[in-house]
Amino acid sequence: MAKIEQEFMDRPNPRTGDFKAPEFLPRVRNVDLGTEPIGGERFYSAEFMQAEWDQIWTKTWQLATRVDDFPDPGSFFVHELGKESFLFVKGNDDVIRGFYNVCQHRGNRMCQAESGQLDTFTCPFHGWQWNIDGSLKKVADPQFFRQFDGGIPTDELGLTPVKVDTWGGWLWFNMDPDSCSLQEYLGAPGEHLESYEFEKFVLIDYQSFEWDGNWKHAVDAFNESYHFASLHPDMIEFGEGHDIPIELLGIHSRMLNFNRTVSEVVEDRDTITPLREHMALSGMGEDAASYQGSAKDLHLEYVRRQRAIENETHLPIKQMNDEQLVHQYHYTFFPNSTFTQTAEGGAVFRYRPHATDPNKCYYDFIILAHLPPGSPKFERPPHRIHKHDEQVDYAAAFAGTFDPILANVLAQDGSNMVTMQNGMKSDSFKGMKLCEQELRLRHFHQTIDRFISGEVSTRNLPASDAYLEN
């Protein structure tokens, strides 16, 4: 690729003002977060897990699902986070509401399907019923309840609501009714991503993987690219993850992986090998095979071709910078949602804690495409939760929706979960030594600590530059 600009620009971080998706190059100088080792206990301690629940999961904005999963009144979706289950449902007034999915009679998980359409929700145990706005519809045989002799306290027996909001065609929720707004929470990085027009993306696949490791190992596995050369030998053949730009943005962060190039750690960066042809040259138009340049410069040609069609495509290329057109802008919203995409589509990673066990987590992988208007409705494969000990075949899990070479990369990422979880418990482990290419991990763990200590919360979220300076 063209020589990556190595100069840092001395300017405040994060950038503020009127912008949409500022480029990564030249690089921004990040604040100094120190070099202290980070201990392993946070990955397996039950007390730490409880503190995360109390101070983070129950207070931060969480991604639920796509708004277009609710086409009609009665369309519903159930989502689990830790010990909780939530029911989201569109009312007759077209408003999507969120509720704890708990029966008010004896606490049963009320709705036991993941999605569908209903005009009434009925608990399967004794048959109490709720309307799609969460209000109580019926108590079965109320004459048996002496406490209802004076009338059924309908208000008290409605489903317990949870706060919801939307951004980018996504439904989000927050268990803390007094948290800041979603827009305030997402802040500048939320604005950066608006240029992709996520609300026009279509969800084409959603698969979950129960990984035998703490959820933070999964976040850490994807928030640095320092591991590419060692763990993903294929990826450095058609992309660059070596010495990449990283930016801290308040409690969130982003990094840039370069696509359609060859890593500087690879000796031959010029030849169009079959792998580079498949991953970097294909998809560049009918006459792609006529490309005569170096493999490492394919991204330059790709940008040229994208700019040439910007007036005739449905993709919002005109409002995107050149980096966005070809490279992988990788954003993580604290604590657990990552967006990584180009104009044509992308992936969302969501990391969820297990209900009771700090040694397990769920890794949700969601694939999106920005299809041309008028495309036939995409019949997405069923959502599955793949058990780690099933020896998951990732290529098979994503057959038809994700390139098998990239699915294999995911398998490589998942392969460290058990070994990290076990290794960290050793008495000999002296804490993680993180390099500057792993800065997002240090920032993430420090942010966790600041939430747990109560210094930072979503009720008094500091401005992003103030957050980073302290």
Ligand code: FES
């Ligand atoms: S537990 Fe739900 S109706 Fe009894």
Ligand SMILES: [Fe+2]
């Ligand atoms: Fe990886």
